Amino acid sequence: MLDRCAVEQLDRPLLTCARDTLSYGRAQLQARALAAALHNLGIGAGDRIAIDLPNGPEFVVSALAAANLGAAIVPLNPAYSAHELQFMLRNSEASVVIAAEEYEGQDKLELFERLQFNLPDLQYVVTVGEEDLWYDDRIFQFEDLVSSGEGKSCPPVSVDPEGDVYAILYTAGTTGKPKGVMLTHANLVRTNGATAEALGLTKKDRVLIAVPMFNIFGLGALISALSVGATVVLMEKLDAAATLKLVVETKATVLHGVPTMFAQQLRSGAIDRLDVSSLRTGIVAGAPVLDRLAGETRERLVPGLEIAYGLTETSPTVSITRRDDPPEKRNFTAGRLLEGVEVRVLGEDGAPLPVESIGELAVRGFNVMKGYNRQPDETSRAFTDDGFFRTGDLGMIDEDGYLHIVGRKRDTIVRGEYVIYPRELEDLLRLHPAVQEAAVVGVEDEVLGELICACVMPVEGAIVTGDEIKDFCRGQVAQYKVPDLVRFVDAFPMTGSGKIRRVELARMVRAERGTRQA
Secondary structure (H helix, E strand, O other): OHHHHHHHOOOOEEEEOOOOEEEHHHHHHHHHHHHHHHHHOOOOOOOEEEEEOOOOHHHHHHHHHHHHHOOEEEEOOOOOOHHHHHHHHHHHOOOEEEEEOEEOOEEHHHHHHHHHHHOOOOOEEEEEOOOOOOOOOOEEEHHHHHHHHOOOOOOOOOOOOOOOEEEEEEOOOOOOOOOEEEEEHHHHHHHHHHHHHHHOOOOOOEEEEOOOOOOHHHHHHHHHHHHHOOEEEEOOOOOHHHHHHHHHHHOOOEEOEOHHHHHHHHHOOHHHOOOOOOOOEEEEOOOOOOHHHHHHHHHHOOOEEEEEEEOHHHOOEEEEOOOOOOHHHHHHOOOEEOOOOEEEEEOOOOOEOOOOOOEEEEEEOOOOOOEEOOOHHHHHHHEOOOOOEEEEEEEEEOOOOEEEEEEEHHHOEEEOOEEEOHHHHHHHHOOOOOEEEEEEEEEEEOOOEEEEEEEEEEOOOOOOOHHHHHHHHEOOEOHHHOOOEEEEOOOOOEOOOOOEOHHHHHHHHHHHHHHHHO
């Protein structure tokens, strides 16, 4: 994809950010040089190259260099702790890690020096930073390594797009230990190419990527842009207000984000002072999307904003709304399936359910992962006998073929004889004028099994009580769905991809209840 674009538009920018601008031609040269340098160190087809970087040109060049080598990338959140990094580097058997010298006050070089004795497969550390440090024969500076490979070549590799893994991305681990999702070249290129087509992307677009590229949302956005030869505008770290300013400065035409980002932008006040008229389309995904949020975002910020549904295991897109969808479908559903992707709705016994039935969504198609790295049992449990991946999400397909998301199967709350879907309550709570964000979790109870706890982050300056929150729910949902408990929080524990860590939130509520009862 890169080589094709470089032939067609050598001098057009592939990416631009605060630190640098890389044309397609320059990116191609740097990627080939880095690949040649890594080849001279013995890195080749099938090896794993960990990328422990925030969004930036080095991330993109490293990812493209790996493709030249036939190696797989392992994108990692630079904010991970030593224990998380050790687990993922061990599990992926990474031979090389390309990392920032320093990130948010943490000395990453010192961290990897401490970890090296517990990582027998890790041969080299490549650092990105400004410091002129002393390095040994295992540690190289990114710019020096690229320079050393200039004018050199590595042997061409034969890649099986359907079978060879290009990326291993670790799930957030909100409900257990992280799993390494193995995605092939075909998974990523076909899925994100189809997503680009659904959005109508062209080489004239400037795609602002504020979501992290170590996450499937950001990586997919990069590949979508590359598939049409568009320009990528990178933000190193997500900041809702700064994103708006960057839209103005770069005249970005495409903006992707999670619902929280768009909600913050709409409430910031800056949106009314800035000219964001260059924006035409984008995707909101990664968490439940209120129709009110989607509508207001289209009206005030991104006219062609589309709602998408997907997972890391599906590369990521399963379905997406389109501009020509009827308003009721575009606002209240997750759109239509990508062509060539199948979805079944499964009952508790695993049997397919009829249209308009709620059950677990299962996906089969070119977008579905190869499996979980070094976890054949987990992989086997994740698939049906006929190859459908069980998502763990609850949803339904309506009679017109549009996908509706209800919530996570394992997030459901069983209160007495009733099953409660947290998303329904969360959507309702967000309508309260004093509520900025809400998450509903189950808390163990000796009598009912679980109680419903609404965790609420109020709007700044708002004064609201738990009883008022409960009263707001009464009359709008059945009585058994009204929260038993209301807890107010200043902030939610979040994953690196912007999702609420529900397990951690429930643990916090349980601990607080235990302290009060004691």
